[in-house]
Amino acid sequence: MKNGKKPTKKQKEAIKKARLNPDNWLVVKNLTTELHLVHRTSGNQRVIPA
Known part of the structure; x- marks a missing residue:
């Protein structure tokens, strides 16, 4: 994990627009x-538009 x-x-605003916390x-x-995002606890990765 990275x-x-x-x-x-x-x-943070871009993350909120993608309906994520x-x-x-x-x-x-x-x-x-x-x-490119990584979840703090589970380690799941996501790519959202900036």
Whole structure:
């Protein structure tokens, strides 16, 4: 599992738009078009538009 970082304010807004709780997700990769996220407890990975 990759280690994620806490999302910034803009990233939190993008996570909320994807109907996810930003408190439960960490950012693994921040690309211009998408965010790669990892769940804090389960380790599930998701890709959402940035």
